[in-house]
Amino acid sequence: xxxxxxxxxxxxxxxxxxxxxxxxxxxxxxxxxxxxxxxxxxxxxxxxxxxxxxxxxxxxxxxxxxxxxxxxxxxxxxxxxxxxxxxxxxxxxxxxxxxxxxxxxxxxxxxxxxxxxxxxxxxxxxxxxxxxxxxxxxxxxxxxxxxxxxxxxxxxxxxxxxxxxxxxxxxxxxxxxxxxxxxxxxxxxxxxxxxxxxxxxxxxxxxxxxxxxxxxxxxxxxxxxxxxxxxxxxxxxxxxxxxxxxxxxxxxxxxxxxxxxxxxxxxxxxxxxxxxxxxxxxxxxxxxxxxxxxxxxxxxxxxxxxxxxxxxxxxxxxxxxxxxxxxxxxxxxxxxxxxx
Amino acid sequence: xxxxxxxxxxxxxxxxxxxxxxxxxxxxxxxxxxxxxxxxxxxxxxxxxxxxxxxxxxxxxxxxxxxxxxxxxxxxxxxxxxxxxxxxxxxxxxxxxxxxxxxxxxxxxxxxxxxxxxxxxxxxxxxxxxxxxxxxxxxxxxxxxxxxxxxxxxxxxxxxxxxxxxxxxxxxxxxxxxxxxxxxxxxxxxxxxxxxxxxxxxxxxxxxxxxxxxxxxxxxxxxxxxxxxxxxxxxxxxxxxxxxxxxxxxxxxxxxxxxxxxxxxxxxxxxxxxxxxxxxxxxxxxxxxxxxxxxxxxxxxxxxxxxxxxxxxxxxxxxxxxxxxxxxxxxxxxxxxxxx
DNA sequence: TAATATTGGGTAATCGATTGCGCAATTGTG
DNA sequence: CACAATTGCGCAATCGATTACCCAATATTA
Numbered sequence: 001x002x003x004x005x006x007x008x009x010x011x012x013x014x015x016x017x018x019x020x021x022x023x024x025x026x027x028x029x030x031x032x033x034x035x036x037x038x039x040x041x042x043x044x045x046x047x048x049x050x051x052x053x054x055x056x057x058x059x060x061x062x063x064x065x066x067x068x069x070x071x072x073x074x075x076x077x078x079x080x081x082x083x084x085x086x087x088x089x090x091x092x093x094x095x096x097x098x099x100x101x102x103x104x105x106x107x108x109x110x111x112x113x114x115x116x117x118x119x120x121x122x123x124x125x126x127x128x129x130x131x132x133x134x135x136x137x138x139x140x141x142x143x144x145x146x147x148x149x150x151x152x153x154x155x156x157x158x159x160x161x162x163x164x165x166x167x168x169x170x171x172x173x174x175x176x177x178x179x180x181x182x183x184x185x186x187x188x189x190x191x192x193x194x195x196x197x198x199x200x201x202x203x204x205x206x207x208x209x210x211x212x213x214x215x216x217x218x219x220x221x222x223x224x225x226x227x228x229x230x231x232x233x234x235x236x237x238x239x240x241x242x243x244x245x246x247x248x249x250x251x252x253x254x255x256x257x258x259x260x261x262x263x264x265x266x267x268x269x270x271x272x273x274x275x276x277x278x279x280x281x282x283x284x285x286x287x288x289x290x291x292x293x294x295x296x297x298x299x300x301x302x303x304x305x306x307x308x309x310x311x312x313x314x315x316x317x318x319x320x321x322x323x324x325x326x327x328x329x330x331x332x333x334x335x336x337x338x339x340x
Numbered sequence: 341x342x343x344x345x346x347x348x349x350x351x352x353x354x355x356x357x358x359x360x361x362x363x364x365x366x367x368x369x370x371x372x373x374x375x376x377x378x379x380x381x382x383x384x385x386x387x388x389x390x391x392x393x394x395x396x397x398x399x400x401x402x403x404x405x406x407x408x409x410x411x412x413x414x415x416x417x418x419x420x421x422x423x424x425x426x427x428x429x430x431x432x433x434x435x436x437x438x439x440x441x442x443x444x445x446x447x448x449x450x451x452x453x454x455x456x457x458x459x460x461x462x463x464x465x466x467x468x469x470x471x472x473x474x475x476x477x478x479x480x481x482x483x484x485x486x487x488x489x490x491x492x493x494x495x496x497x498x499x500x501x502x503x504x505x506x507x508x509x510x511x512x513x514x515x516x517x518x519x520x521x522x523x524x525x526x527x528x529x530x531x532x533x534x535x536x537x538x539x540x541x542x543x544x545x546x547x548x549x550x551x552x553x554x555x556x557x558x559x560x561x562x563x564x565x566x567x568x569x570x571x572x573x574x575x576x577x578x579x580x581x582x583x584x585x586x587x588x589x590x591x592x593x594x595x596x597x598x599x600x601x602x603x604x605x606x607x608x609x610x611x612x613x614x615x616x617x618x619x620x621x622x623x624x625x626x627x628x629x630x631x632x633x634x635x636x637x638x639x640x641x642x643x644x645x646x647x648x649x650x651x652x653x654x655x656x657x658x659x660x661x662x663x664x665x666x667x668x669x670x671x672x673x674x675x676x677x678x679x680x
Numbered sequence: 681t682a683a684t685a686t687t688g689g690g691t692a693a694t695c696g697a698t699t700g701c702g703c704a705a706t707t708g709t710g
Numbered sequence: 711c712a713c714a715a716t717t718g719c720g721c722a723a724t725c726g727a728t729t730a731c732c733c734a735a736t737a738t739t740a
Binding site: 681682683684685686687688689690691692693694695696697698699700701702703704705706707708709710 | 711712713714715716717718719720721722723724725726727728729730731732733734735736737738739740
Binding site: 004052056085099297 | 344387389390391392393394396397402404411412413414415418419421422425429434435436437438439452453455456457458478481482566592595599602621622625627637
């Protein structure tokens with residue numbers, strides 16, 4: 001078992017002090033070029049690595065930030081994390097990732113643990129089941145920047161980066177209207193959640209702004225499964241006046257709808273245009289490729305990271321920033337009537 | 341700006357020493373119950389959090405492990421990471437994740453950085469473009485367990501957890517044979533890579549073991565894109581004797597093939613059975629759902645984590661373990677001729 | 681009751697790197 | 711040639727928690 005080499009080992013070999021070694025390694029002008037060379041050479045020879053723990057303890061800067069998400073193996077979240085890393089790694093920060101599994105208790109544990117680990121910030125997409133915020137208040141009390149992304153809680157002093165669901169739904173609906181669709185249906189998931197409320201509201205607003213009537217029969221619920229999409233589509237198609245377009249609040253619903261429509265011999269997009277939400281990777285592989293509202297996970301991650309950097313760099317001044325990102329509608333064949 | 345509270349702050353408030361506080365917090369029997377209560381109460385009152393950096397520096401244990409993957413937002417890798425976390429978090433380890441973007445230089449930087457961070461192990465899926473191994477040797481020289489998963493390099497002293505590609509391909513091909521397919525084609529990606537060589541070998545072996553002739557015309561290359569899958573399928577179907585089954589070395593190829601076959605009016609699985617590889621999430625949503633070889637990312641992550649734990653717990657004894665996981669064939673409609 | 685245990689906690693070193701201050705040797709100035 | 715400035719590096723404290731070792735006060739035992 002070799003022990004790790006420290007600056008003291010280097011110092012001893014060269015008959016100088018650790019202080020000199022430290023200065024040499026940090027290219028301090030007070031050290032002669034000659035000594036620097038010797039130190040560097042010896043450091044390489046002994047395979048020296050700076051101990052970041054000691055540095056962090058001394059400086060009070062760990063250069064670590066904590067990122068907390070419900071699940072790491074969901075495309076959206078892993079893409080957000082990628083965005084965060086791309087922004088923060090070049091600045092010398094490392095990212096510690098944890099997942100809550102949508103469990104409030106676990107979330108609390110994780111936050112405590114990150115605080116213990118002296119992270120310099122916590123970026124978190126709050127668990128769906130989190131009802132309390134004491135753990136977040138603790139973070140703020142320690143003066144550590146806390147940033148919510150995608151999912152937020154109302155709490156003073158916390159910045160957030162979220163998506164404009166209303167806007168995304170509005171764009172999708174408007175696009176369908178522009179395609180000449182006259183009877184646009186909407187599939188929603190769980191109206192207890194704010195994001196789905198907002199998507200519904202955006203859908204309604206777009207209809208209204210274009211002088212189209214809102215028909216409650218055209219709004220059907222669905223669970224987050226593909227079969228649910230089929231069922232919902234059936235319900236819509238069995239209406240006296242079936243819709244000629246469907247805007248689904250998620251992509252699986254859109255896919256299910258497409259599969260059902262194909263089964264009953266409808267053509268897409270000729271007979272019915274379809275738009276989904278989330279722009280999951282699979283949407284572009286479908287036949288036809290499915291239009292979908294992109295939640296721009298990468299920009300969201302980068303933005304969250306930037307908000308953190310701003311806060312760090314504005315010593316003293318407390319910033320509370322709420323960034324709402326505009327979604328982008330990815331238009332594909334499933335909603336494109338006039339060729340292209 | 342409040343400063344973080346330390347055990348010294350607690351000690352001062354209670355007119356005792358930091359040593360006593362430390363012992364009280366660690367439930368040392370030499371401290372009276374009364375004092376412990378006082379300390380605990382004051383710790384809570386001052387919102388004290390143990391500084392893990394100081395602890396790590398003192399104890400030499402950071403409780404961090406580094407996980408390195410090419411990309412974090414790829415389903416396979418994020419699932420492996422999830423497996424690692426599920427195994428390691430309960431043991432008190434935190435995971436630091438980095439991505440190489442398949443860049444050797446970046447990989448080297450990352451490894452150096454993890455060493456600086458005093459991680460207790462590095463679990464890595466080697467970048468596709470890594471040609472050197474000096475950075476890995478450095479890890480070993482520091483006596484830090486190094487574990488390859490999914491993608492490995494030949495290097496003594498390193499444990500690895502990989503997938504048995506040969507076996508996966510064999511199973512897929514055998515399954516197609518059992519379905520009564522007589523002319524089974526294979527789509528491959530890049531035969532420069534070991535995994536694809538092994539998949540081809542497994543395919544060949546299965547044919548041979550069942551007395552079926554290997555026909556080079558039935559092996560076509562494809563890029564990792566859906567259109568490539570279509571092209572490859574066209575090539576196969578234009579043969580004098582088109583195949584009645586296709587085993588693709590990836591899922592996008594399988595999907596492209598299905599789309600092309602549908603276009604030319606072939607029925608799946610009646611006219612042609614299809615099996616993919618990787619079991620990407622989208623395969624189960626397709627019409628028909630696509631059979632695919634699952635690479636069991638979660639078990640791979642858990643296994644890699646376990647190998648690390650074993651190594652940690654076997655002080656002194658050096659372990660070099662190579663675990664090869666058996667893939668699981670997920671059989672779905674695209675290759676199931678006789679109903680179900 | 682004197683001697684010995686036990687209880688409860690203080691002292692100070694340690695982990696590795698950084699840095700303000702001090703000081704000797706060398707160089708420069710008048 | 712005497713004094714000042716510069717160069718180059720050592721000393722020792724510091725970050726926060728742990729722990730081997732030591733010691734006083736009380737409790738136990740013969």
